[in-house]
Every structure is written in C-alpha cells, then in structure tokens.
Amino acid sequence: MMKPQIDLGKCDGCGLCIGVCTRHNLVLVDGVVAFVEVIECDWCTICEAVCPRGAISCPFDIVILE
Amino acid sequence: MASKAEFLKSVPYFSPMSPAELEQIGSLFFEKRCQRDEIILLEEELAEALYIVVSGVVKIFKTSADGKEQILAIIRPGESFNEVPMFDGGLNPASAQAMGQVLLYGLGKDELDYVLKNYPQLASRVIKVMAGRMRHLVLLVEDLSFRQVIGRVARILLENAGDGAGPSPQLTQRDMAAMAGTVREVVSRSLKTLEEEGAIKMDRHRIIILDKKILQKIVGPFFETKVTDRG
Ligand code: SF4
Numbered sequence: 001m002m003k004p005q006i007d008l009g010k011c012d013g014c015g016l017c018i019g020v021c022t023r024h025n026l027v028l029v030d031g032v033v034a035f036v037e038v039i040e041c042d043w044c045t046i047c048e049a050v051c052p053r054g055a056i057s058c059p060f061d062i063v064i065l066e
Numbered sequence: 067m068a069s070k071a072e073f074l075k076s077v078p079y080f081s082p083m084s085p086a087e088l089e090q091i092g093s094l095f096f097e098k099r100c101q102r103d104e105i106i107l108l109e110e111e112l113a114e115a116l117y118i119v120v121s122g123v124v125k126i127f128k129t130s131a132d133g134k135e136q137i138l139a140i141i142r143p144g145e146s147f148n149e150v151p152m153f154d155g156g157l158n159p160a161s162a163q164a165m166g167q168v169l170l171y172g173l174g175k176d177e178l179d180y181v182l183k184n185y186p187q188l189a190s191r192v193i194k195v196m197a198g199r200m201r202h203l204v205l206l207v208e209d210l211s212f213r214q215v216i217g218r219v220a221r222i223l224l225e226n227a228g229d230g231a232g233p234s235p236q237l238t239q240r241d242m243a244a245m246a247g248t249v250r251e252v253v254s255r256s257l258k259t260l261e262e263e264g265a266i267k268m269d270r271h272r273i274i275i276l277d278k279k280i281l282q283k284i285v286g287p288f289f290e291t292k293v294t295d296r297g
C-alpha cells in the first residue's frame with residue numbers, strides 16, 4: 001500500500017492536512033501527523049498542497065508502459 | 067480558542083498593534099464557520115467582506131467556461147483573502163471554498179474603512195501583502211498562458227520515467243514545480259492537460275506515459291537526443 005510520505009522532522013503538527021483529507025486518513029499522534037488508512041487514499045495530493053512546511057509528500061512513480 | 071485580539075496579533079496585518087488597539091479592531095470582526103466544501107465566495111458576486119482564516123484551509127479558484135477549475139491560491143490560518151473587491155468596490159474576482167472545516171473572521175466594508183482611517187499605518191502592511199499576492203498571480207498567469215511550462219513538465223516526465231520493472235524515480239508535484247521553475251498549481255494543470263491529450267494517465271500514485279510521441283511533440287524541437295534514445 002502506497003501512503004504519503006511524512007517527514008517527522010519538518011511536521012509541526014499544525015493539523016492542516018488532517019482537516020483537508022476527505023478520507024480522514026491523517027491523524028495527530030504525539031504532536032505530529034500519522035497516516036492511518038480509513039478509506040483508501042486516492043492520492044489526491046491535497047495534503048501535500050496545503051502543508052505549509054513541505055512535511056507531507058505524495059510522490060508519483062513515472063512509468064512508461066511499452 | 068484564543069480571543070479575537072490574541073489571534074489578530076499573529077496576523078501580519080496587525081502584529082505591530084497594541085493590545086488595546088487589537089481589542090478594538092477585533093470587536094469589528096464577525097465570525098463565520100464553514101463546513102467542508104462550502105462555498106464562501108462566488109466569483110462575480112457582490113463582495114461582502116474581507117476574510118482572515120482562523121483555522122482550516124480555504125482555496126481560491128476560478129472556473130473556466132468549460133467547467134475546469136484553476137486554483138489560484140491556498141489560504142492558511144493567519145492569511146487573508148478577498149481584499150481586492152473591498153478596495154476597488156468591484157465584484158469577487160474569484161471563488162473561495164472551504165477545504166475542510168473552517169473558521170473565518172470577516173470584516174465588512176464599513177468596518178474596513180473605519181480601521182484604515184483610524185490606523186493608517188495598516189495601509190503599508192496591506193500594500194505589502196497585496197504586492198506579494200500580485201507577484202504570485204503574475205507568475206501564475208505567465209506560466210498558464212504560455213506553452214513552455216507544459217513542455218517542461220512533459221520533459222521532466224520523459225527524463226524521469228522508469229520502465230515499470232525496477233524501482234522507478236519518484237517525483238511529487240512540488241518537485242516537478244521546482245524543476246520546471248513554476249508553482250505547484252501550474253504543474254497540476256499541466257498534468258491534467260497532458261492526460262486530456264492522451265499522453266499520460268494518472269493512476270493513483272503512478273503517472274503512466276501512454277504515448278511518448280505526444281510528450282516529445284509537446285517538449286518541442288529542443289528535445290535532447292539522450293531522452294529520445296531511451297526506451
Ligand atoms: S500540514 Fe504539514 S506540518 Fe501540518 S500537520 Fe500536516 S504534515 Fe504536519
């Protein structure tokens with residue numbers, strides 16, 4: 001299962017990503033964000049877009065199928 | 067929740083003000099709570115207030131005639147939006163929508179006029195914030211209007227593609243924006259356009275290159291052989 005990558009050193013627990021995730025997959029644990037998949041993450045990347053600290057990322061695999 | 071005055075102290079507009087001044091200014095704001103996806107402002111409607119985000123995130127966007135949405139800005143706690151129509155008396159230039167639960171402080175036109183008249187030192191802060199916003203929008207317009215950026219995104223995809231067998235390179239939209247010298251909003255739009263043109267398919271965490279030739283054509287004549295040679 002792919003999940004957004006969290007950089008615990010950068011996350012300050014502001015909670016913005018938690019509030020925007022439509023699938024409720026992000027929670028605060030010990031003052032930093034953690035991913036717990038409630039509904040399958042659809043890689044909408046909204047959490048990445050709103051994080052002011054660049055602490056959560058949704059990297060894409062780029063593949064050529066030929 | 068901190069009092070209005072305490073919160074306003076953390077907002078760049080108001081940070082140099084004294085506690086007494088903040089108390090007074092704070093009393094002029096009204097509170098507005100919004101649920102996820104609630105539309106706060108509609109483009110081309112009469113503007114009622116300037117808003118400051120207290121908690122949550124608001125997206126500012128425009129919708130094109132064919133229904134495509136372009137995000138112009140993401141407004142986070144402590145940041146404001148909808149200044150423009152409050153100052154020029156025009157309609158809302160863009161729409162605003164709550165991206166989750168949002169708490170806003172709003173300042174109506176009369177209250178804003180009162181604040182600026184009585185605290186003229188605020189004007190220079192407002193100008194600074196609006197100048198920064200203008201810079202962001204100019205970059206956005208430039209990058210959305212010319213095809214170079216989509217070409218740069220197409221090139222990034224070609225140069226970083228794996229064959230699906232071994233581990234392939236991974237890039238976030240933020241990485242691609244940095245590599246293409248643009249902002250994330252433009253990368254996101256470029257990927258959508260490339261998908262519509264049949265060049266790629268967004269499949270959850272994968273960007274699948276369906277037609278390398280379309281991408282190469284978009285990159286243009288300056289496409290280096292080292293990429294065309296691959297695969
Ligand atoms: S928005 Fe960023 S800094 Fe805030 S909780 Fe989420 S990952 Fe952490």
Ligand code: SF4
Pocket residue numbers: 004020021022023024025026040041042043044045046047048058
């Ligand atoms: S990518 Fe979307 S669904 Fe997945 S965790 Fe982030 S906000 Fe939630």
